[in-house]
Amino acid sequence: xxxxxxxxxxxxxxxxxxxxxxxxxxxxxxxxxxxxxxxxxxxxxxxxxxxxxxxxxxxxxxxxxxxxxxxxxxxxxxxxxxxxxxxxxxxxxxxxxxxxxxxxxxxxxxxxxxxxxxxxxxxxxxxxxxxxxxxxxxxxxxxxxxxxxxxxxxxxxxxxxxxxxxxxxxxxxxxxxxxxxxxxxxxxxxxxxxxxxxxxxxxxxxxxxxxxxxxxxxxxxxxxxxxxxxxxxxxxxxxxxxxxxxxxxxxxxxxxxxxxxxxxxxxxxxxxxxxxxxxxxxxxxxxx
Amino acid sequence: xxxxxxxxxxxxxxxxxxxxxxxxxxxxxxxxxxxxxxxxxxxxxxxxxxxxxxxxxxxxxxxxxxxxxxxxxxxxxxxxxxxxxxxxxxxxxxxxxxxxxxxxxxxxxxxxxxxxxxxxxxxxxxxxxxxxxxxxxxxxxxxxxxxxxxxxxxxxxxxxxxxxxxxxxxxxxxxxxxxxxxxxxxxxxxxxxxxxxxxxxxxxxxxxxxxxxxxxxxxxxxxxxxxxxxxxxxxxxxxxxxxxxxxxxx
Numbered sequence: 001x002x003x004x005x006x007x008x009x010x011x012x013x014x015x016x017x018x019x020x021x022x023x024x025x026x027x028x029x030x031x032x033x034x035x036x037x038x039x040x041x042x043x044x045x046x047x048x049x050x051x052x053x054x055x056x057x058x059x060x061x062x063x064x065x066x067x068x069x070x071x072x073x074x075x076x077x078x079x080x081x082x083x084x085x086x087x088x089x090x091x092x093x094x095x096x097x098x099x100x101x102x103x104x105x106x107x108x109x110x111x112x113x114x115x116x117x118x119x120x121x122x123x124x125x126x127x128x129x130x131x132x133x134x135x136x137x138x139x140x141x142x143x144x145x146x147x148x149x150x151x152x153x154x155x156x157x158x159x160x161x162x163x164x165x166x167x168x169x170x171x172x173x174x175x176x177x178x179x180x181x182x183x184x185x186x187x188x189x190x191x192x193x194x195x196x197x198x199x200x201x202x203x204x205x206x207x208x209x210x211x212x213x214x215x216x217x218x219x220x221x222x223x224x225x226x227x228x229x230x231x232x233x234x235x236x237x238x239x240x241x242x243x244x245x246x247x248x249x250x251x252x253x254x255x256x257x258x259x260x261x262x263x264x265x266x267x268x269x270x271x272x273x274x275x276x277x278x279x280x281x282x283x284x285x286x287x288x
Numbered sequence: 289x290x291x292x293x294x295x296x297x298x299x300x301x302x303x304x305x306x307x308x309x310x311x312x313x314x315x316x317x318x319x320x321x322x323x324x325x326x327x328x329x330x331x332x333x334x335x336x337x338x339x340x341x342x343x344x345x346x347x348x349x350x351x352x353x354x355x356x357x358x359x360x361x362x363x364x365x366x367x368x369x370x371x372x373x374x375x376x377x378x379x380x381x382x383x384x385x386x387x388x389x390x391x392x393x394x395x396x397x398x399x400x401x402x403x404x405x406x407x408x409x410x411x412x413x414x415x416x417x418x419x420x421x422x423x424x425x426x427x428x429x430x431x432x433x434x435x436x437x438x439x440x441x442x443x444x445x446x447x448x449x450x451x452x453x454x455x456x457x458x459x460x461x462x463x464x465x466x467x468x469x470x471x472x473x474x475x476x477x478x479x480x481x482x483x484x485x486x487x488x489x490x491x492x493x494x495x496x497x498x499x500x501x502x503x504x505x506x507x508x509x510x511x512x513x514x515x516x517x518x519x520x521x522x523x524x525x526x527x528x529x530x531x532x533x534x535x536x537x538x
Contacts, residue, residue: 004364005364010366013371015352016375016415016419019415020378020416030388030393109473110519112514113473119511246382247387260388267380267382270380270382274376274377
């Protein structure tokens, strides 16, 4: 079905453009301003060109944060996407249990992000928390406040708990959209469970899966409140991700210039990745 | 579900029990924490503020996103693809990037510490998300319906409200749910843009830190209470969500 050419449609989009410009473009301009100037006071600012950018790009602490961030985001995608698909396949298709399980699934998504951190902070305490006590009693030496690896893993598990639901919900929606005749045809052909998944469900899920990957990637890249509450970025810097380095820089130390430069670089990285994902989605739409 | 159960149990325990030993269920069951929150009026404004700005956000997002999503799903116009991608990039914007500029912007606009400031700040990601989701739903509605309505002499607004909206009711429900969810859980903007008058509940909760350390029981109780509105919303829109998910892009 071809869409009509209709320039007046701009009028319908205008409110969105205005609202989003107010909250996106104006601030972004301020950030660009900061990133190019050294600011001492309201009336004394100097143009410093790309100095802040070079400074930020050479900062080893930020390299560390970026690498941790990339590993974390990859781990998030590698665990949550397959897990989400798997669980979505196990969900009941019809009946009263559908609503119940949907509601239960959506619950973790509705916990305010700092509360997520708080819950896990207690939940995984080695002395009184459920996860901590169980892990130690079966012989692991687990202590997320002392051991970097434990802390990192705790943040990962927390993220899996918090966000896998979103992947499940998306995949479940995708599965529901597959018309019954596909399954009937498969049954007539005597297809195995695996074949049904590989040749019917997976191709049909392609679209939602890409959205799931995109959303999960973006949100894992922006993770802030949860590790902040859970570990405060420590021990050492083991759970300091990009957002947190940025917040420390901007609000903690008031290094406006470098923070702004860092913001822009950060934004560009996300944009680049997202653009690649977006193009992939468009291509798939065209093919499928 | 375990961590949520844990939170619920914690809210029913005394602080001593939480910190002294590991128990699966409360030994000394207590509702003191709940009593404390419900009887202490300093807790109320947090919940009211949060509810207010979340509601504002949902209304604003839906109002501006509906016509835009319709335009994106039905028409080709100059720069439509670029505009759509630009909107999506805003979902990706890390809140930390916008923190300081937002603070300055809203302060100079005289909106600092008002509900509308937080609501507007959250539109940064709820509006694009709403457009995106709604576009998916609208594209699922056959175009013939629009054309038949025009032939029957419907004006656009009348067609949109009486025929089109009911068709994508589930989509609107799902969209509202997502806007609600993101606005409800967001903390960074909400905290930066408010001081006293519009302070959200997530910020009020940080108050539980006292000289003797954190008041875990009280914190857990407040946490449980932040879940309640969310759980209520899902419960009411659950049918729409199940059906909406089946129809649309999300």
